[in-house]
Amino acid sequence: MIKKEFLDYIQHKERIFESIKKPRMGWVCTYTPVEIIIAAGFYPYRIIPVEDPSLANSYLDSNFCPYVRSCLGEALEKRPEYADNLIIVNSCDAMRRLYDAWRHYVQGAFIYLLDLPRDDSAKAIKYYQANLQLLIDRLEEKFKIKISEDLLSQAILVCNKTRKLLTELSDLYVKEKISLSAVEFLQIVKGSMIFPQEEYNILLEKFLKDLKKEENILPETSQIKNKSKILITGTVMDDLSMAKVVEDYGGRVVFVDMCTGNRYFSDQSKISEIKQTNSDPLRVLAEYYLRKIPCPRMMNLEKRWEYLLKIIKDYQVKGVIFYNLKFCDTSMFELPLIREKLQKNKIPSLCLEGEFASNNLGRVKTRIQAFLEVLEFAR
Amino acid sequence: MIVAGLDIGSLTIKAVIFEENKIKGFTIVPTGADANKLTKDCLELTLKRTGNDFKDLQAIVATGYGRISVPFTDKSITEITCHAIGANWLNPDTRTVIDIGGQDSKVISVDQDGRVVDFVMNDKCAAGTGRFLEVMANALGVKTEELGNESLKSKKKITISSMCTVFAESEVISLIAEGCAKEDIIRGLHEAISNRICSMACRLRLENTIALTGGVAKNIGMVHALKKRLKAKVYVPEEPQIVGALGAAIAASRILYSE
Amino acid sequence: MLDNYNDNFKSALIKKIAKNSNTYQLGNIGSKIYFRKSSKSFKLWLDFLFYQLKEACKKRKLVVWTNIYTPSELLYALGLIPIYPELISGVLASVGLASYFIETAESKFYTTDLCSFYRVATGLVLKGWFPEPDLIISSSQLCDGSTKFFHSISKYYNCEHYLIDTPYYNDLNSQKYLAAQLKEIAHKIDEISGQQLNNERINHTFNLSNQAREYIIKLSKFRENIPSPLSGWDAMAYILYMFFSSLGTERGLEFYRTLYQEVRERVDKGIGVIKEEKHRILWLHQIRPYYQNEIIQNLKENKAVISFEEVSYVYWSALDPQRPWASLAQKMTSNFGIGPIERRVKTVYDLVKRYNIDGVIHFSQRGCRQSCGGAYIIKDFLQKKGVPMLILDGDGADSRNYSKAQTRTRIEAFLEMLS
Ligand SMILES: Nc1ncnc2c1ncn2[C@@H]1O[C@H](COP(=O)(O)OP(=O)(O)OP(=O)(O)O)[C@@H](O)[C@H]1O
Ligand code: SF4
Ligand code: SF4
């Protein structure tokens, strides 16, 4: 499959929704075990709003995370499309309030808040596992279905495959073996969040196979070795124009440490194949989700820093760009500490405030360009 | 019975002389450093116009930001209550008042007797106020009074995303640099403000008729943008800027009645 | 009764602080700065505040930094000396010292979008003003900012951070998870301190807390009185400090006993906070602005009084020393601020009825996601019941976000609407 066609196909939410007639279940946080949604016979899609967050002004103040506000704004605006099913995770104050506002102002058939612990201790895993069971109970009760262990195991396999394929793509991308821009790479990741997983796996596999054909592999010489390698770290980035600006000005984004980037699929602790370990699939899920690369919301700064440092070394990162959505308390508190650690390691960094849509791109452009000039100069 | 209402706003001072349920005269002057003196001058100017004397006034009520500091008044009432009273007197069908002044915008729900049922106000910054429009007009090299008519010429939709005065100004400047037409930018600004006002207004139960008051309601472009967005019955008084002062004057006459 | 305590306190504290920037000395002189005008309970609070700072400086016991809603009984039973950065931030704001710390924090990339109380606290840390923690115990239920603040600070001081991860739901599974965490923390601290947590200590602490609780309940009952005998403005200042930090101590019990007597006297004599009480207000959110501001005067001039505030509501049942962990866990999960908004809505409405409330003011702290996100739903609900509510935007600790005139207009317009 050709790149253009593929990218075009996976990008249009409305078209996908139209062509795939399966009951949908929305999610908003990458700690949602989509495996359970699949096992329940739904197709999971991440809510990626395009509407202006100010539509939610009447219910959530403007000093709330713009992603959350956008989700609510869009739901209020296009009610029927969203008023079906939704799982929210108790990831932060904003999400909790989204859950309240959604129930009061949007409503819908099924809306559930899944509680999420803040570390990966044995107790937390046990607790999370029990919470997953509660979710399953609710789904079974509400939709009169049975979510068997078998169904769960199968769903895990499907999602494992997606994660594996995306990791493969990311490797090819980082090594610059293929011609793929950061924006395109991120679009493919994004696509995997709004497409039904099984169908997506087939598409992506075909696309990868095509990419890996000899004629598509770039010759060594064409690899632009002298670009500044950039790591973007943050929370959520649905508007990709910032990544585009980085590349337009001659940077190369090698890793996107975000819920909408590498964090979504790169698993440090590999999720085990259920059949081999012979353990309870819920247990496996609880372990996987709590042990994956933590987002700022988890209380494990050390782990986050170690893994960031490893990426920086492995990928020869020259500069780090922070892109935290505004008003996200946990990432706002983390930023100064990580910044300081970067400074100690002589890694320059740039802090950008994440709006939901690319407001003020002009100002962002100037800052990114200046930052790249600094990196250039340092070499 | 002659009474006066004074609205000492952040940008303008308004005085209304009210006699036997009629507006006898009014004056609008800009607010300055010495608000007390200016208010007094404003009132005296109005009295001169109506052929009255300060001694004729049986009650004076002050409203607006400077309401507390004016010494010669009988009572001070907030502009929220006053705009509600004034709008109700002008048009008893009014159930919602949107007052866009110099530094504040307010949406007020009123009942059939002109009593305030609920209200919301903008947060601290100047976004969505007259001051914001003045800064933009300045950046565009257009007089504030001309904004309305200019925007009506617009043929192309431009979306202005920034609402912070400083950022919006730089956005406007870069739009000019990109060669966008003035009228389109102005319309974009009006629409941005009206979106902001409406999302604030949604916090109240919006009911017909909606009266637009405050100086910004004199801007025809703003009125258009609001009408389009509100999709409701909109009423704009002949002189929207004095509605607060008018409400204060009516309140003054009620003090007399109740005494 | 103590509406003007701020001024007295301010001048005394500023003078002292200017002389001794070292908190140990602050602890030493603390007990001496009494004011003739202040009530006995106020003095007891001041004593308590300085006593704890002093003890913390002496380092004879383990110093723990903690936050409100972490059950203080746990800390006292374990023989720890707690320091409450966000409560102290409020005190500093009330004496006009907050901006100095806020600016310090902001210069280190802590943005203005964060809650000002934690910006002050961060400034305190960066300036090294307070006794360093040996360990940190915080609960996640207050807000995200608080949770992450303590986590960051533990990295800064390189000490253990025990997070009490408070579950969302109030079911058995959640209580078990919580109880297990509390128990584990207790064991870890026993190991560090080398002491043994025994039943006797638990008994003692829980009893003190339960007795104080009885007084708080009686006080709450008094506050149903018309005229209101106690101003919410005080209740959200030094009384709030004691509410969160003193339960389980002798001093805490004495404080509440004294306060009870003071309020009782006023009730008996029919003395109200203001002479003519026209509007009874319920204040929502745990806090109020602490720096110099005119809000309470604005209310007073318009004959309004804060009759009650949600933060003073006793939501938990008496602690049971026989089942310490389950009992503390229950205290935490029965907080109406956790879980779906309906819990809070219900409590608020109950308070409206119980205290004969005419209007509700929700103080929307800039930078607070925890409380403010629910304000519109509460307002909608109350409106349907015919209870007006004002959402008052403001800032509790950062006076730069306070606009005198704008705040006044909002409050007055709201009260005019109630008339
Ligand atoms: N003819 C006009 N055309 C367009 N705008 C106008 C016109 N006249 C006044 N304005 C706008 O009205 C604003 C002043 O309105 P108004 O007098 O109601 O404010 P104010 O009462 O002083 O302010 P506030 O109520 O916020 O304290 C000015 O900012 C100006 O932009
Ligand atoms: S970005 Fe932050 S505030 Fe927004 S949803 Fe994620 S954790 Fe919550
Ligand atoms: S005001 Fe809100 S954000 Fe600040 S400490 Fe309290 S709960 Fe947290």
Ligand SMILES: [Mg+2]
């Ligand atoms: Mg005005």
